Amino acid sequence: MEHIDDIDLQLLNILHDNSKYTVKELAKMVNLSASPVFERIKRLENNGYIKKYIALLDAEKLNRGFIVFCNIKLKQHDRNIGNQFVNDIMKIEEIVECYNISGDYDFLMKVSAKDMKHYQDFVFNKLGSVESIGSTQSTFVMAEIKNMYG
Amino acid sequence: MEHIDDIDLQLLNILHDNSKYTVKELAKMVNLSASPVFERIKRLENNGYIKKYIALLDAEKLNRGFIVFCNIKLKQHDRNIGNQFVNDIMKIEEIVECYNISGDYDFLMKVSAKDMKHYQDFVFNKLGSVESIGSTQSTFVMAEIKNMYG
């Protein structure tokens, strides 16, 4: 895999913030013509530096503005229980992120709900039916201060 | 603000996962012709349902694959200290997300570093120079299990 230069890095940073610039606009920003910029972006895509392009949606407008970080302890720490847990949480739409972590808990999940009522329903009915879970601990988000993606 | 229908929701879900489909491709997916799909997307953009379009980058390839959740307690809980903290962390590039939370700590930050050495340097030199911070607690990510964005 080749290495990337400063112009590649500029393009990545720009596209990470806004992927809707035209090739011509990007070319102007990095002081090149359109064709090398086009080829650089294709190369960055093919080499995996750019994984995908997505639209960021307004969580509030889509009734998903209530964010909770939910810590999980498993019942036991064997491979079967772990695999079962991963399988189960993959299907639950409210869980938008999940990490295997160090410390007192095994997993940290970011959960996206409409409101507290929805979250309570999620904990009771969805997490409640995941057999592998031993205990949970919820940390509520009062405000989003910084998000380099949103 | 008007409400959105099922086709709008389909388009949002598709674009949330991949914003590079052409209007013609999207039209086929939702059984419409190109022009109404184009107009629907423009409306969703103008009404704020779609906030922006971004490229997702490979953190590992860009030396940012070491993820840590860092809990923060402020020294004191007055408005000045809080504002100072927010101002300071905005400038620190390793902090990719930050939330004001309930519970024992005041803030939860997602930090993105190259490796443990980089993270240690970040805690010492960058967080270490933020006056408003009282104490910190680091939770290390061993594996990313689910990410509806990445």
Next chain:
DNA sequence: TTCTAAATTAGAATAAAATTCTTTAAACAC
């Protein structure tokens, strides 16, 4: 330094996509 080869760029040409416009169809109120 000078020459050669490889890589990169610019700019024109082409293909494809986005965007606009006009006509037609459907939904709704009266």
Next chain:
DNA sequence: GTGTTTAAAGAATTTTATTCTAATTTAGAA
């Protein structure tokens, strides 16, 4: 039923992406 509004389809146009060729730059060898 008729008139009115809204949304859709399809054609026409504009813009953008993509390809291609020639010129330039760069890196390395002599």
